[in-house]
Amino acid sequence: MMPVPDPHPDVFDVQWPLRVADVDREGRLKFDAATRHIQDVGSDQLREMGFQETHPLWIVRRTMIDVIRPIEFQDILRLRRWCSGTSNRWCEMRVRIDGRKGGLVESEAFWININRETQGPARISDDFLAGLRRTTDVDRLRWKPYLTAGRRKDADERRDYPVRVSDIDIFDHMNNSVYWSVVEDYLADHPELMRAPLRVVIEHDLPVALGDRLEILTHTHPAGSTDRFGAELSDRTVTTLTYLVGEETKAVACVFPL
Numbered sequence: 001m002m003p004v005p006d007p008h009p010d011v012f013d014v015q016w017p018l019r020v021a022d023v024d025r026e027g028r029l030k031f032d033a034a035t036r037h038i039q040d041v042g043s044d045q046l047r048e049m050g051f052q053e054t055h056p057l058w059i060v061r062r063t064m065i066d067v068i069r070p071i072e073f074q075d076i077l078r079l080r081r082w083c084s085g086t087s088n089r090w091c092e093m094r095v096r097i098d099g100r101k102g103g104l105v106e107s108e109a110f111w112i113n114i115n116r117e118t119q120g121p122a123r124i125s126d127d128f129l130a131g132l133r134r135t136t137d138v139d140r141l142r143w144k145p146y147l148t149a150g151r152r153k154d155a156d157e158r159r160d161y162p163v164r165v166s167d168i169d170i171f172d173h174m175n176n177s178v179y180w181s182v183v184e185d186y187l188a189d190h191p192e193l194m195r196a197p198l199r200v201v202i203e204h205d206l207p208v209a210l211g212d213r214l215e216i217l218t219h220t221h222p223a224g225s226t227d228r229f230g231a232e233l234s235d236r237t238v239t240t241l242t243y244l245v246g247e248e249t250k251a252v253a254c255v256f257p258l
Contacts, residue, residue, distance in 0.1 A: 001066070001108050002084040002136070004096050010134040012045040012081040018073060018099070024184070027073035029097075029105065031187075031200060032180035034065060038095045038107055039176065041079045051128050057114040060176050061090070061143065062203045064108045066258060070194065071103030085138035086129055089113055089121040092141060110143065119171075147203050149249040150219040150242040157218040161243075163210055173207030174214075179251055182216055182241060186255065190239075197258040204251045208243065214250070217242040229254070 005011060022033035046052050071077065078098040085092040090112040097105040115122035124132075133139060152158065161182060169175040179202050187193055208214055219240045227234040233256060241253040 001064070001106050002094055004080055004094070005082065005135055006080065008082070008135060010082060010131065012041065012048060013078070014041060014044060015076055015078045018071065018075045018077055020073070023073045028194065029071040029099075029103070030180075031065060031067075031183050032177045034097065034105055034107070035063065035177040035180045037077065037079060037097065038063070038109065041081050041095060042093065042111070045081050049128070049131055051125075054125060055113055055128060057116055057171075058111045059114055059171065060109050060111055060204065062110040062146070062201065063176065064199065064201045066106040067194070067198045067200075068104040068106060068258075069102055069197075071097065071099035071105060072101065075099040075101050075103060082135040083132040084108060084136050085141040086124075086132050086136065087139070087141040088123050088129075090141065090143070091124070091132055092138075145203055146201060147240065147252040147254050149205075149244075149252050150217045150240050152217060152244075154219070155217040155242075156220050157216075159216050161214045161216050163208060163212055163214055165210060168210050171207070173209050176202075176204070179204070179243065179253070182243070183253055183255065186218070186239070186241060193255065193257060198255070199258050200253060200255050202251055202253045206248055206250050208245060208250050212245045212250075215244045217244060226256075229256075 022029055024030050081095045083091055084094045092108055092110050095107045113122050113124050167174045167178045183200055221238045223236050226238045229238050236257055238256040243251040
């Protein structure tokens with residue numbers, strides 16, 4: 001991920017405390033909570049830049065989160081957010097979360113600007129783009145998926161994931177942070193993964209709506225069989241989680257140690 005351009009006047013920099021609802025039983029900042037912080041600091045930066053009224057709606061296509069060192073309960077979070085790539089209708093935004101006690105979480109997300117009336121991608125205004133581009137020289141950002149959905153017939157595990165009313169957001173579909181609750185469920189059964197730096201990536205294909213029967217497929221790819229994820233990952237286990245409704249893939253997650 002792009003290093004933080006610090007000091008830089010266009011890096012949004014805020015602090016707030018880690019709350020009890022943000023942590024697991026061991027006191028670790030959870031992935032779903034980190035994702036909510038990433039969303040919240042984005043809203044705060046949008047308001048600070050003066051574009052909350054003209055660009056109020058965004059959806060995330062991919063989020064990558066690296067837990068380098070876990071952040072623990074009763075810490076103070078420092079969140080820095082800046083743009084790492086742009087196009088006319090979307091951008092990639094980096095968020096670095098530091099804890100005062102040495103914890104570190106890095107993230108990058110691919111955000112699409114949405115038109116309020118059509119609910120489709122909308123052009124970002126020139127003045128907004130000019131501000132975003134002050135921290136990056138990438139101005140022709142393209143979408144390229146990293147992940148491939150798993151199949152039911154060779155899944156290691158299949159389980160239902162009930163969609164609750166409280167999971168639904170302003171777009172009338174399951175909020176981004178809820179997808180990361182699925183990751184937390186997986187990690188609860190594999191605590192060894194949190195003993196080393198860990199990367200989790202989620203790519204969203206289609207929205208999940210209230211009433212959908214969401215199914216999670218787990219596929220575990222052992223070391224030596226994982227070169228298809230990139231040659232640099234051929235020496236470690238990679239797990240994918242496929243979010244399925246009927247025959248439609250809604251999202252895919254990937255989990256592996258760094």
